[in-house]
Amino acid sequence: MATTDAVDARPIRIGEVARDAGVSVRAVRYYEQEGLLTPRRSPSGQRLYPRDAVVLVRFFQQMYAAGLTSRRIAELLPCWDIGHTNAEQRAMLRAERARIRAKLDDLQAALDRLDEIIEVTDTHP
Amino acid sequence: MATTDAVDARPIRIGEVARDAGVSVRAVRYYEQEGLLTPRRSPSGQRLYPRDAVVLVRFFQQMYAAGLTSRRIAELLPCWDIGHTNAEQRAMLRAERARIRAKLDDLQAALDRLDEIIEVTDTHP
DNA sequence: CTAAAACCTGACGTTGACGTCAGAGGCAAG
DNA sequence: CTTGCCTCTGACGTCAACGTCAGGTTTTAG
8 A cells, every 4th residue: 555545546657648648649639539538737838647648549540440439439338337328328339239240240241252263373373 | 146246335324334333424524534444435525335334333442441552553454354464463352351351350340349338338328 | 396304524622530840949968 | 946747628630441433435125
């Protein structure tokens, strides 16, 4: 009980967030502009993030990869907080899930098509 | 053997291609600009497509949905023709397959994350 | 023959998630 | 104190697959 006396010790700066999350500094600033992050500021104006901002940024990347927009991610962020979710948000969650599911099927179909072509080009070089 | 005397009878115009393939006329012109289609021309300059252009356009859509660019699709078009494929093209086929496979895994992971959140928000409304 | 519908060629606009550059400060090390 | 890296705020650039509009020709239905 010596290094964990305060709740939120040792905030990190934007460079560390970016490096640990595997994105660019510009991207992290962009997430703030889109309302996904609201870091504290040092007296000189530098952004200060809690350590788990890294986890959050990775989550954003995952959602972006799934085709969600910044706006959607921002709208669904309260769901990340237990108890802060209404009917509309739960409906959006399900809608996005359905979108991803459909996209998965499309990708699988495209993969099958490519496999067909690959097989033909391999047996008929 | 009365309606199929010629090899490639009754070409269709761009509107029919677009409607049957479920895309816009603009999209079909764009595919031509990108080298994916090379329709014949009527004396007055209108584009004339063989009927199976519809199948081709659907295939383009599928590849676009899988994240391929017009350029990549154009480069891989010869593979569609049996016997017109070299080593480089077969390598590209495999590379794209790997990309799609990775994307599939990413999407599946995102879907799982969303399902987690959905479950939590459902049990803690 | 005429009016509607379809087609043509440019060419500029859109969208989203950043990249990139400019110019100016901030911070630990030597 | 200065060197070098990190950070700041704008603000313009990018890329891809089209959308959209303008202004004109062609085909088709009646």
